[in-house]
Amino acid sequence: MNSFTFYNPTQLVFGKDSIEKLPAMINQFTSGTKVLITYGGGSIKRTGLYDRVIGLLEGFEVFELEGIEPNPRLSTVKKGVQLVKDNNIDFILAIGGGSVIDGTKLISAASTIDEDPWKIVTREVTPTAAVPFGTILTIAATGSEMNSGSVITNWETNEKLGWGSPLVFPKFSLLNPEVTYTLPKNQTVNGIVDSMSHLLEQYFNEADNSAVGDAMIAGVMKAIMKAGLAVQDEPENYEARETLMIGATVALNGFMRMGYNGDWATHNIEHAVSAVHDIAHGAGLAVLFPAWMTYVSGKSPERFAQFAEDVFDVDASLPQEEKVKAGIAGITDYWKAIGAPSSLSEFDIPESDFEVFADKTLFNGPFGNFYKLNKEDVIEIYKLAH
Amino acid sequence: MNSFTFYNPTQLVFGKDSIEKLPAMINQFTSGTKVLITYGGGSIKRTGLYDRVIGLLEGFEVFELEGIEPNPRLSTVKKGVQLVKDNNIDFILAIGGGSVIDGTKLISAASTIDEDPWKIVTREVTPTAAVPFGTILTIAATGSEMNSGSVITNWETNEKLGWGSPLVFPKFSLLNPEVTYTLPKNQTVNGIVDSMSHLLEQYFNEADNSAVGDAMIAGVMKAIMKAGLAVQDEPENYEARETLMIGATVALNGFMRMGYNGDWATHNIEHAVSAVHDIAHGAGLAVLFPAWMTYVSGKSPERFAQFAEDVFDVDASLPQEEKVKAGIAGITDYWKAIGAPSSLSEFDIPESDFEVFADKTLFNGPFGNFYKLNKEDVIEIYKLAH
Numbered sequence: 001m002n003s004f005t006f007y008n009p010t011q012l013v014f015g016k017d018s019i020e021k022l023p024a025m026i027n028q029f030t031s032g033t034k035v036l037i038t039y040g041g042g043s044i045k046r047t048g049l050y051d052r053v054i055g056l057l058e059g060f061e062v063f064e065l066e067g068i069e070p071n072p073r074l075s076t077v078k079k080g081v082q083l084v085k086d087n088n089i090d091f092i093l094a095i096g097g098g099s100v101i102d103g104t105k106l107i108s109a110a111s112t113i114d115e116d117p118w119k120i121v122t123r124e125v126t127p128t129a130a131v132p133f134g135t136i137l138t139i140a141a142t143g144s145e146m147n148s149g150s151v152i153t154n155w156e157t158n159e160k161l162g163w164g165s166p167l168v169f170p171k172f173s174l175l176n177p178e179v180t181y182t183l184p185k186n187q188t189v190n191g192i193v194d195s196m197s198h199l200l201e202q203y204f205n206e207a208d209n210s211a212v213g214d215a216m217i218a219g220v221m222k223a224i225m226k227a228g229l230a231v232q233d234e235p236e237n238y239e240a241r242e243t244l245m246i247g248a249t250v251a252l253n254g255f256m257r258m259g260y261n262g263d264w265a266t267h268n269i270e271h272a273v274s275a276v277h278d279i280a281h282g283a284g285l286a287v288l289f290p291a292w293m294t295y296v297s298g299k300s301p302e303r304f305a306q307f308a309e310d311v312f313d314v315d316a317s318l319p320q321e322e323k324v325k326a327g328i329a330g331i332t333d334y335w336k337a338i339g340a341p342s343s344l345s346e347f348d349i350p351e352s353d354f355e356v357f358a359d360k361t362l363f364n365g366p367f368g369n370f371y372k373l374n375k376e377d378v379i380e381i382y383k384l385a386h
Numbered sequence: 387m388n389s390f391t392f393y394n395p396t397q398l399v400f401g402k403d404s405i406e407k408l409p410a411m412i413n414q415f416t417s418g419t420k421v422l423i424t425y426g427g428g429s430i431k432r433t434g435l436y437d438r439v440i441g442l443l444e445g446f447e448v449f450e451l452e453g454i455e456p457n458p459r460l461s462t463v464k465k466g467v468q469l470v471k472d473n474n475i476d477f478i479l480a481i482g483g484g485s486v487i488d489g490t491k492l493i494s495a496a497s498t499i500d501e502d503p504w505k506i507v508t509r510e511v512t513p514t515a516a517v518p519f520g521t522i523l524t525i526a527a528t529g530s531e532m533n534s535g536s537v538i539t540n541w542e543t544n545e546k547l548g549w550g551s552p553l554v555f556p557k558f559s560l561l562n563p564e565v566t567y568t569l570p571k572n573q574t575v576n577g578i579v580d581s582m583s584h585l586l587e588q589y590f591n592e593a594d595n596s597a598v599g600d601a602m603i604a605g606v607m608k609a610i611m612k613a614g615l616a617v618q619d620e621p622e623n624y625e626a627r628e629t630l631m632i633g634a635t636v637a638l639n640g641f642m643r644m645g646y647n648g649d650w651a652t653h654n655i656e657h658a659v660s661a662v663h664d665i666a667h668g669a670g671l672a673v674l675f676p677a678w679m680t681y682v683s684g685k686s687p688e689r690f691a692q693f694a695e696d697v698f699d700v701d702a703s704l705p706q707e708e709k710v711k712a713g714i715a716g717i718t719d720y721w722k723a724i725g726a727p728s729s730l731s732e733f734d735i736p737e738s739d740f741e742v743f744a745d746k747t748l749f750n751g752p753f754g755n756f757y758k759l760n761k762e763d764v765i766e767i768y769k770l771a772h
Contacts, residue, residue: 001400002401003399005398007395007397010393012391012644013391015387017389211612211613211633212605212609212632212636214605215602215606215609216601216606218605219601219602219605220598220601226597227597239387242595246598246645250598255641
C-alpha cells in the first residue's frame, strides 16, 4: 500500500424516508434561505420529484438552474455561477445524477472566484472557498454524491477534464432507491457499467499489497452484478435497487482505494471519445473496458488471473492463460446479459477518429497507473473496441 | 436495509510516514499550544514512540496522563478531565490502542461538563461540546481510531458500558503499521480476534438485504485471517501488518454496517465477564463467539450456512447442517491456528459466576439484533464457552 489520507465528511442519508429530511439537512449548513436547485432535463418533473422537493422547500426562496447536460458543459456552469452571484445564494441543491452533481460542484467552487470557472478545472486557479451544496440522487452510477471529484466538458475546446477539491464534497446526499424505479432501462444499464468500471479501475492498481481493497472490490462487484441482473425484468425490485445505489456510492467514495491509486486509463480513453461524440459515459466504458483488459492482460497477466479468481470464482488451479480469458469473458458476458453496448461502431464512430482521440488522451503524456499506455497502445485499444 | 445516515469525518492518515505529520495535523484544529498526551503503560516508552512524539511536539506545551488501563476506568478518566480543566488544554493526543482512545473520548466530552463523567456513559447527560483530540494508533484491534464509540469500566459499580457521540470522532488518526511490530504476541492475537468479532457481529444482522455489507465483511475477514496467519511467524511482515491495521479500522468505522445494526449480543456477553474479571476483551470474545454461534445457529441456521459459503467458501451444494458446522469450525480452527484461547475455564472463571454475568447482560432486557437472547439463553452460551 502507499501512504494515504482518507477523509470524507459527506453525510450519506439513505432509505425510503431520506428525501423528507431535506429541510433539516439544509438548516445544518446555512441560516440563510436562498436555495438554488440544479437539475437536468424534465425527468424530475415527470416523476413528481420536482414537486416533492419544491413542497419540502417551503419557507426557502428557491432559484432554479434547469438543463445541466449529460456530460455537463462549462457554458451551463457559467449560467449557474451567475445565478449564485446575482442572488447571493446560500445553499445549492443538486437533484440528479453524476452530471448534475459534477456541474454543481464547479458552480459551488467557481461562485467564490472572479475568474473563468474553467481555470479551476485546468488547475490555473485553486479555489479556497465554496458555496455549500447537497444532493438528491436520481441514478446509481458515478458516486459523485459522496466524493470530491467532477468532470466537465468544454465544447469550445472539445476537452473533457476531471478536477477535484476537498471543498466540494457534498455536505449531504439523500438517497432513496425508489427514485430509480422509473429510470429508462439504458440509463440503469449505463449506471451499472459506470460503477462496475470504477471498481475495475481501482482493482487494477499499482500497489504491492491491497488485500483489503481487493476483497471489498470483488465483493461489491459481485453484489452489483447480481442486483443488476435482478432489475432487468423487475425494475421495482427494491432490494436490488438498494444494492445498486449503495454499491455505486461505495465504489467511488474512497472506501475501496485506501493505499493505492487505481489505473484510470480507461476513463481517460473514454473521455477522449465523449469529448467529441456526445455518448453516455457508461456506454463508452462498456465498450472500452473489455478492450483495455484484453490489451493489457497480454502485458501483465498475473493480476488478471487473480481478478478471475476473486470476482468470477474461477478455479485457481487452471492455467494462467485460461483464467485471464475467463475473467475478461466474465465482464463481456455480463455486459451482454444486461444489454450494454459492445462496440464503438454501434455509435457510428469511425476508425479515422482514433488518432485524434489518442492525441487527446496523451495531453499529459503516457498514462495509466497499473499499466502505462503510450499512443500506439491507445490506438490498439480503440481498434480492439471497434 | 434499514434507513441510515453515514457520517465519519475522521481524517485517517496511513503509512510509514504518518506519525511525522502530527504537528501539522494538530495545527488544523487549534491555534493553541497546550496538548495533553494520554497513554497506557510504559510500552510506548520502551519502543521509543514516546520520545518520537515528544520530539514532534516541540513548540507545544505538553501535559501527560499516563496509565489508562486495558478496560479503561472511570477513575482514570476523571484524572484526565481534571488535567484538561486545570490547564485549559487545547488538544488531546491519545497514543495507544482502543482502551487509551476510548478513555480519551470520555475525557474529551466530559471536560466540557461540570458533572460526573459517568453520567455521559449512562446517558443522563448529553454532551454538547468536546475538546478536540487525535490519535496515534499502536494496535490493530478495536477500530476506535475511526469511530465515535467508547467503552468505559466503572469498578465502583462493576459496570462496563458503551456510549457514543458524533462529537467524539477523532479529528485525525495516524496509523503506521510498523508500530505494531513490537506488540507481544497475545496482544496481536487479541487484536485479530477483536476485529474479526466486529465483523461477525455485523454479518449477523437483522436486515432483509445487506448484499454490499455481506460482501465487504466476508472479503475483509478473509484478508484479516490470511494476514493474521502471516504475522505468527513473521511479526515484521509489513504487508500483513498493513492489512491487519486497515482491516481493523474498516471493520468498525461504519463502512460495513450501512443499513443494519449488527447483533452485538456477544459483546454484551463479554462485557459482563470483563466487568468482573479483568481479562482482555479480545480473549473474552475468542471464547464467547463460537459459543454464541453454536447456540444461535441451532435457532436460525440459514444465515450461518450462508456465512460458511461467504467466508469459508464452503460448497453451496452441501446440506445446510454441514455448512453451518463448517462455518463455526472455520472460526474455531482459525482461533486455534493463531493461538487464541478457547474456554472460559482457561481464565479460572467458575461456572458459579454465570448467573451474575447473565443478570448484568440483561440490564436493558433481552438483547441481540440478529437473535434476541433472554437469561436462559445467555447462561447456556456461558456454559458452551466453559
